[in-house]
Amino acid sequence: MAEKAGVSLGTVSNAINRPEILAPETLKRVRKAIDELKFIPNASAQTLRAGKTRILGLVVPDISNPFFTDLAKGVNDAALLAGYVVILCNTDEDSEKEDHYIDILAGQNVRGILITPAHETNKRLNEISKRGIGLTLVDRPSIGLDTCSVEVNDAHGGLLALEHLYERGHRKIMCLTGESDIPQVAERERGMREAISRIPKADRPTIITQRIPMMTADSASTVMSEHIAEKGLNFTAVICGNDLVAFGAIRAIRAAGYSIPEDVSVIGYDDIDFAANATVPLTSIAQPKYQLGYAAAELVISECENPEKHAHQKIQFQPHLIVRNSTRSI
């Protein structure tokens, strides 16, 4: 330690953290020594003493999905502004990996965790809060858990998608989506049912639900190919769980010899940047991805900085429909 200045290390600490209590003369001396020695306080020691870092953990199921990339950008930007830094954890929708990462983050003493749980809400999350680590659920409702959450009105998104297709004359609609234990999936389906209930009984469309194990293009493509092979093209439109799924579905439909949107209308979800540039520009339900991440980061940070005054809150954004060429009237 820099006793080069001829002072005790307590004084050095004061020079850094409460310069006002030092005699101006001493302060100058210490500062000079700090500069000369290029002294940088050891973050681990500070953390150990203080019990708190300035690190956040961001746990997402698939960072390859531009939705989460944009979200991560929002998180990073908000964090940087508040002097925080973000550890990125990619779970590949694997619950075990998710648990493992959560343990690691806890070990790293992260101040807060932002997570989009891959499946139904993770039990480990309860312990997180108890450990005094801030927690905010991203793009997931906080069912059962006493935490903050930032979400998009998924029921409304489902409703928008269905109404759009109904208005264009579609009556046999496939819903290509994830497992029903994902709250988000359930919510969108609820929204679709709501839309259907508003339609005169005789004219109601039928829904074919086809679940895929992972929300990726490959997974979607495989399932769609199998479906068509088994049951033929028994639908005129597809509502997809996200845009990547839509790309996969489109690939499979084309491979089976059909075209988009002539034979099948396809609607995506998220409105990632590429949706506009896709082979067939994709109709999609847009979500404010960056803002979602930004707001979530602000939430945890506020929780971390002010645990007593903090009241858990839920921020909900509204999705909206972007019509492009992948859907058409029949």
Next chain:
Amino acid sequence: MAEKAGVSLGTVSNAINRPEILAPETLKRVRKAIDELKFIPNASAQTLRAGKTRILGLVVPDISNPFFTDLAKGVNDAALLAGYVVILCNTDEDSEKEDHYIDILAGQNVRGILITPAHETNKRLNEISKRGIGLTLVDRPSIGLDTCSVEVNDAHGGLLALEHLYERGHRKIMCLTGESDIPQVAERERGMREAISRIPKADRPTIITQRIPMMTADSASTVMSEHIAEKGLNFTAVICGNDLVAFGAIRAIRAAGYSIPEDVSVIGYDDIDFAANATVPLTSIAQPKYQLGYAAAELVISECENPEKHAHQKIQFQPHLIVRNSTRSI
């Protein structure tokens, strides 16, 4: 601490770090207590004692670019395997932000830094190595710096692109790329010159170099629009700095009333997943993105774990051409 097991904390430490020296019976007891108390070792204390963290910093210019997303995934996976964790830093190609992040990472005592410097090699990086922080340059040659690097043969990539267009009859080629102070850009141009030098003098294509301030679709689109407005379509093909730039260029060319590939052939770089699904499936120079990140992480980690035995090395991958529909013969 878990003296629930009725042992000293030294024994707990041993149970975790050198289980073989404990009596099997004691070990069992301690492990039970660890499970029950959900004990997770405090990383700050470990770090303080050991003098080293298990955190890596990854600094990239644009995490929205799928190239870097895939790379980040590779880094994350390799890091996880070695028990490391990654702090993600997105610089938006801004040198100041880059410097700021490097300082933050140094303050966090990261064990190693993986960086793709936005511009010419950053001076701050020299200090990094001196501080005992591992350093590996990703997708950039380590000019002047004494570090490891993982790169792709950019000269060869440039050569491949140019040869491809030349073979298809293009003699007026625009090169839509970044500032020449980016080593990578310079290398690719060198490769293109090399390709040209192999062509009989009379038949050599002319190159119109158009530089863009940022490697994004928007930036590319703006520059391309202006170019066409000013000078018309004075080229038959475009070699782009990356696939996003290619998308931007295509957008602008179409907005000016021309079509791809009928009027202009466009070739991208990186071969991001989406290139295959683009409006016009994009011809591109593929790079092993994930492997690049994975190898880079392995390199820093090896440097970190074995500083004395470590010899800096350069790993170079080869790019290859993927031909799709955005380029054609004239």
Next chain:
DNA sequence: CCATATTATTGAAACGATTTAATAAAGAAG
């Protein structure tokens, strides 16, 4: 059954900062 070798466990020091209580020095008041 004692002396010695072996094994298992523990106690205490160390890592590098922050913080609080104690001390030293200087100034003001009586």
Next chain:
DNA sequence: CTTCTTTATTAAATCGTTTCAATAATATGG
């Protein structure tokens, strides 16, 4: 010249681990 304030600095405790030397317990051999 004391005594009391005020201000400036320091010493020591603390955070949660790891590690090494020391001790306790057990086994082995003579």
